[in-house]
Amino acid sequence: MKTLTKTRAAASLSLLAAVVLIGSGGVTGVGIVWARQQIAATASRAQVLKKRLDQAERSLAELNTALTAEQTAPALERRNVEWQLGLVPLREPQVVRVAAADEQLFAGRRGRGLFTDFTPAANLALSAPSARFAVNLPRR
Amino acid sequence: MSRGFSSSYRIRLLAALVLAGFGVVGGQLLRLHIFDRAARLAEINRARHEVVIERARRGDIFDAHGDTLATSRTKVALAIDPWALDDLLAAEKKEPRRELLRLAEQEKRVTLAGLLGMPVAALEKYYTPVTRDPRPDENVDSHNLTSEGRVKVRFVKFNEGVEESLYTRLTDGKNYPQADKKTSTPTPPAGLVGARYSVRTYPQGQLAAHVVGFINKDEQPVTGVESFADFYLRGADGWRESDKDGRGRELAQFRTREAPAADGYSVVLSLDAAVQHMVEQELTQVATKFQPQKATIIVSDAHTGFILALANWPTFDLNNYNAPNPAGERALRNVAVADYLEPGSTFKIVASSGALNEGLVSPQTRFDCSLAEVMYNGKSRALPKEDHVFAAPLSVAEIISHSSNKGAAQLGMLLGEERLYGYARAFGFGETTGLPRIYPETPGLLANWKKWSGSDITRIPMGHTVAATPLQIHMAMGVIASGGELLRPQLVREVRDAAGVAIYNFGRDVRHRAISETTARTMAQMLMGVVSSEGTAPDAAIPGFEVAGKTGTTQKLVDGQYSSTHHVASFVGFFPASRPAVVISVIVDDGHPPGGGTAYGRLVAAPSFKRLGEQLISYLDIKPVSASATPGLFALEGGRR
Known part of the structure; x- marks a missing residue:
């Protein structure tokens, strides 16, 4: 068992x-x-x-x-x-190279505008701004 | 357990059968795994195993600003399996449904033809079942055999290649009418098969064709940078071993070994696509106006020798290089390095530089250029003819500006054969330039001075009896522009890996110094006289810029005689002379001025130099070298010095 x-x-x-x-x-x-x-x-x-x-x-x-x-x-x-954009490649003859210093150029342009507000005389407009802005030119 | 169970005859029989069954299974296992193992494995390998090649992508070719000049992409060739429709219909048991399917497939083919823009009839033609004879030892599945024992052709190509985007549309079932409007998986037309392949594409077409080169139909690089830089560009194909299912689809889970593909490196050239375009436009103008046999323009960086543009006419379209071309195989020829010509007066810079460098003359030293012959080494030597008569003696500067042959000959005689030969070699003549081998380059012809004939000393200084490639002439002028060093012309700026990281940069490579810096500067000043109003090429002058250069007009040898009607006209120069930025060579072979007359370098080549120069001044922002320009430069730089 x-x-x-x-x-x-x-x-x-x-x-x-x-x-x-x-x-x-x-x-x-x-x-x-x-x-x-x-x-x-x-x-x-x-x-x-x-x-x-x-x-x-x-x-x-x-x-x-x-x-x-x-x-x-x-x-x-x-x-x-096609789109008639009229773009042309840049070539040297299209460029006007400026002989004068840029500072004097810009100063002259701005001064001319300012000065003509006060004096219509042409001789003053041409001569005064250069003297005015000459003092603001950066020191070199 | 009962006695009946343990002593039953049937049980014993069953047990014996089971045992026998196990025995058979065991035997089969032995047979399959041990005795027939090799054969079975081979069969499985053949049926399931596959090695998938992963194609590496060929690297791109870029210009200096990253514009793509050559790239790789895929296209898909389209084919029809004309038996696929039969298979599809045969699988459908019910006739009405079969008819519906047939009509739907017909509509799909009409849509397919519309998508491809081809007539339906033309497409239907490819759906006609085609068979072929079985090849010897060809093991063809019974499914692919007709009742006559012929093989069903399941790939009938009908389109050489469509774009990926179009192929995606063609294979998208949603673009086709379906037999069952509610079907969850719309299918494209039965039997439409696509075979993808890689193609080399040149997005700029023919731009810089001779520099970039091309890949032929066998995917082998033939010419150009494609050939030269193939080692970098081609990459390494990868592979993977895996199994496939009954339909030939890869079972990714059974991938065993894998070697990923390594894409090719990209090559950045020094070439500027914009400058190259200007040059090619100019060449087209020259070709239209003068109908030359061939023409070449090369523009390089004066300081480094890197080529900014190199173009030849006639040329070809890289994407259709084997298309019929009016110029025939000539169009594929890289004239700038493969063809040589007599450099003519452009070679006069060698004799004059040599004489100056040796201190034998100064720019003011005068020579009688009216003489017919002079004594040299105790013998009388005839001087070459002139186009003009120079009654008064000419200074060295005037010999250059007036391009006097007699003057150049006398300068050569001052140097003597050995030194003249030495300077010619120093200026790179008589040997290859070292330009990357984009096309087989010829070294030109310059015999050793010991083998020169008696008249060679009077002819070689004016560029006769020597031959040079346009690139050699260009690099010789580059000697003066670089300040006296002969530079190796280079095309490749950088090699980048597939991630865009630069792995190799190429820089300025000076082969040797040919003349002193002082001599080079003096030569540059004298070469400015060439474009003056008294010089031979006033048409090359650019107002406001100091241009230095030299004209060349060479009579071509026709049937062994110098021809009076076939000329090679050239103008090679650089500017600004006192701070050279670019060297430009314009060489026109056998041009014909519209009004007739001789194709002088000043007439044919110099105006091209000027036009290109004017565009390059603006594009490369080349500043005029003069006192007046300095304040402007100062202002642009924000007043800092």
Whole structure:
């Protein structure tokens, strides 16, 4: 009787162990499958994002090329004609180089205006401002 | 446990069958995993394994201000799988639904034709199923075989390449009518296939075509910076190993090894697109007015030797380099470095610089330029002819400004063969300039002085019996502009990595000192006389600026004889003479002045120099060097000194 009980206990234990083993094996298996599924899903998402990124880069390259082409000199000249802007490139003959010092020039121009408010006489308007502004010139 | 259970014959039989089953499974496992392992793995590898190449992006080429001269982008070649419609219809079991699908696909094709701007009939032609004979040893899936055993052609290309944006529209199902209005996934026309490929694009078209160069159809660089800087530009392709599913889609989770692609570096040139445009416009004017065989204009920084513009005529469009060109293959030739010509009077700077540098003469030293011959090394040597008769002796300064051949010959004889040869070499003649190898460069022709004939000492000082490329002539003038140093002409300023960080900078590169700084300054002053009213090129003068330069008019050799109707006209100079900013060379080969007559450098080339100079003054903000300009400069700088 005692032997039978021991045998049954051992069998039960074995059965329990088998159930636990199968259960844990199943859980582990499911876990592995789930993990793999997650890895696959994440990899797929990353792949989709990479594809979108690549597409964005390709679109950006196309846009940049189109922008550059629109900013080239021949394109700008074409627009100048189409839109009747009348712009011309700056050339040296269009530039008037001033020989006098800029300070004196500006001072003279401003002083002339100020002085004519008071005195209409031409000789005073030309001579007085230069003397007036000479004192305001920065020290060199 | 019951006795019946333990002794049942049927149980034993079942157990035996189960065991046998396990045995079979075990055996199969052994066969698959041990005995047939290699074959199975090979089959799996073939079916699932793939190595995906990740293409590296080729670097861009920029001008000095960051304007793109060459870039890479993708295009999509369009093709039709003419069998796709059959497959789609075959999958549908119900006939009414099949008819609906067929009509919807027809409408989609009409829309597709509209999006592509092509006639519907032309597009429909590509939807006709096509077959071909199977190739020997070709393993074709039964799905891709017709009942007659022929292979279904599933890629019929009908468009060489569309832009990405258009391809996105073409493949977006929302742009097409659908058979089922409530479908959640609208689809584009069945069988529309796209094959993406990389193309090299040159947004500026023909601008700087000979400098930038191009990539051919095989994606190989042919000329220009594309070829020279290919090592930096091309990058390194990457790869990854992974598996694919039954439809050939990559299973990203099975990626095993990966080597990312390394994009190519970008190259920043010293070239300025705006200056280059001015130069090319000027060349077009020259070509229209004088109908030359070829022409070249080079602009460089006087201090550093960096090339700001280099253009040749005829030229070509980089985006259509193989399109028919009136000039034929000549248009692809970089005349500035590949062709040589007799420099003519522009070479006179060598003999005069040499004589000055050696202290043999001063600018005031006078020579009788009316002589027919002079004694040299105990022998009488005939002096070359002049275009003008100079009754009074000419000073060295006048020899330069009047471009006297006899005077130059006498200066050469003063120097002697060996020293004249030495100075010619010092000015860079007879050897390549060291320009980055954008095109095979010729060293020109300058024989060793030991091999010179008796008359060479009278002809070489005036630029005859020597030959040089336009760039060599340009750099020789650059010696005087730089203060006596022969600079290496450079095109590349910087190399940047894919993130835009500069990894290498190129700077001023002096090859050697040719003449002293004092001699260079004296020469610059003398060369100013060339553009004076008494000089040979008053048309090159820019009011308010000190222009120094030299004209050249060379008779061309036609059938071994110097022609009186074919000339090479040139003007090479720099300004401001006392503080040089730019060196400009204009060389026009076989131009024909509209009114007839000889194509002198002063007529054909000098006006171009002036026009370009006037534009460059404004664009590069070149200041006139004169006492009157100083206060203005002071004011601009905010009064600080």
